[in-house]
Amino acid sequence: MSADLRLRLSIPHDSRVRCRTGSNRTGAVTANASVDGPVIRLGAGMPWRKRIGFGGGRITDATSATDRKPGSANVMTRELFWGFLKIGLSGFGGVLPFARRMIIEQRRWLTEQEFTEVLSLAQFLPGPNIVNVSVIVGRRFQGPTGAVAATLGLMLMPLVIILLLATLYTEFAQVDAVRNACNGVSASASGLVVAVALRMAQPIRRTSWKIGIGAIAFVAIGPARLPLLWVLAVLAPVSIAIAFRRRR
């Protein structure tokens, strides 16, 4: 679907489509076109050259827009910085939904599929998920410069705002109402964290060994308060080994 959308956008600009008849036929062309690897196929049987009436060869311009490779991309460092600045400012209690909407729908930097791949990589590697997303997306388009620009953009404003808030808070921490409001927020936010965990548990709840591993991790870190390093050093290899043996 998104391939179609890209094509619709890119043909008039990149390929300089001229219709011989003068009528607006581009809509009809793009509605039938589908991108299939390096080849663009047009529907409805008729030879496309005759059907639409513009020179060959330029169609490849349109494919390059969907088939972006790292380094060959057209998202500038500046765009990465401002884009992630906006992401950083828009999220309350988790930024990922906002990042998804901006990267896929608003700026069209990645397709849905590409974003899902980026996200799964960002999630299983250590580090804050959204920071990892900014590193991967920034790198994809502009290498190290892009990764740094995207991450700086992401963190800059939230960092400034939270330090201002913290300074304000110490100023007013003596006021009972402020301190109590803060207690209310943390009680509520704890519930949000539990909700995140339960939602993440949906895909694993049908597999008994995964439930077992999750339960052990919970008990070890939660009620038992064991050090994370040791828990991970034991649990992660065991869990990966089970997953490896059970693979289809």
Add this chain to the structure above:
Amino acid sequence: MIPPLLVELALQFLVLSLLSIGGANAVIPEMHLRAVDIEHWMTDADFSQLFALSQAAPGPNVLIVSLIGWKVAGVAGALVAMLAMCGPSSVLTYQVARAWDRFRDAPLRIAIEQGLAPVTVGLILASGYVLTRTTDHGWPAYAVTGTTLLLAMTTRLHPLWMLAAAAGLGALGVV
């Protein structure tokens, strides 16, 4: 000469950075353990207030790290803690992203993804547990936590409204 406190902050978060599989939320119990019980940088109450602030501000969850740094050593502490928390994991992510496409269908890669998912779920659930134990004193607070959980699971209400309502209840002295 770098103040020893900043070095200590950096060391703690450099380690946490590489342990934070599943993101910042997954290492909240470990941050609590290190900041409150091991290093004695702050009390339980301080920690829960910093957590509340980090949730009430826009931006990623990892911001709680900068607040811990700030509490320990001011603005310099905030920057050091944040850099230490994001640095090692970002470098690792950058390197792995280069090789990622080549291992798209490798069985081991899939096994790592499948195997770490339940660990992550357990860690974040443990975070919820530790936060609830740290922040909730008395049944009104537990009621707020429970109600938020219920609303978040069953409705599409924006979390900000729940936090705002809870702040209001808190300010009125209910929680």
